[in-house]
Amino acid sequence: MSALPVVEEESRPFWDAAREGRFLVVRCAACGAVHHYPRPFCPSCWSENVEWEEASGRAILYTYSTVFVNDLPPFKERVPYVAAVVELAEGPKVMTNIVDCAPEDLAIGMRLEVAYRVIGDEVTAPVFRPAREHPNTSDSKEQ
Numbered sequence: 001m002s003a004l005p006v007v008e009e010e011s012r013p014f015w016d017a018a019r020e021g022r023f024l025v026v027r028c029a030a031c032g033a034v035h036h037y038p039r040p041f042c043p044s045c046w047s048e049n050v051e052w053e054e055a056s057g058r059a060i061l062y063t064y065s066t067v068f069v070n071d072l073p074p075f076k077e078r079v080p081y082v083a084a085v086v087e088l089a090e091g092p093k094v095m096t097n098i099v100d101c102a103p104e105d106l107a108i109g110m111r112l113e114v115a116y117r118v119i120g121d122e123v124t125a126p127v128f129r130p131a132r133e134h135p136n137t138s139d140s141k142e143q
Contacts, residue, residue, distance in 0.1 A: 010038060011037070015124075023114045023126050025088065025092060026042075027051055027053050028050050029047070030047035034088075034090045034092055055090050057114035058111070058113055059088045060087050061107065062087045062108070063084065063108065064083065064106055064108075065084075067083055068080045084128070086112055097127045098112070099115060100130065101130050111131035112130060113128065113129060
């Protein structure tokens with residue numbers, strides 16, 4: 001069993017962009033729906049007229065669980081860790097990990113931003129962390 005995600009041709013642009021520090025979603029050109037996980041058709045209207053676009057990297061915490069026991073590699077070395085579902089600013093919900101935050105400091109609805117974890121020579125996985133305030137504004141927009 002591989003500890004790395006399988007990079008298929010349909011999802012390769014997503015994984016290539018993640019290695020570059022960009023988070024991609026897919027938008028349907030027929031109905032406008034945005035979806036994630038990448039697939040070659042729209043799960044809303046079934047159109048195959050879909051296009052990649054860069055997401056903002058902003059999200060809110062939808063739900064989470066702190067994992068204290070996981071004997072499978074590479075997770076055994078990471079416990080405890082936070083497995084979560086986040087809702088992207090663009091709409092789709094994404095399964096991920098929350099990093100740079102103690103589990104007791106998490107709150108449903110908190111603002112998050114994408115970060116990246118290198119997990120192999122070919123794979124960099126998007127993870128999320130608490131959003132930082134933009135240093136040049138007082139309106140608390142994420143970077």
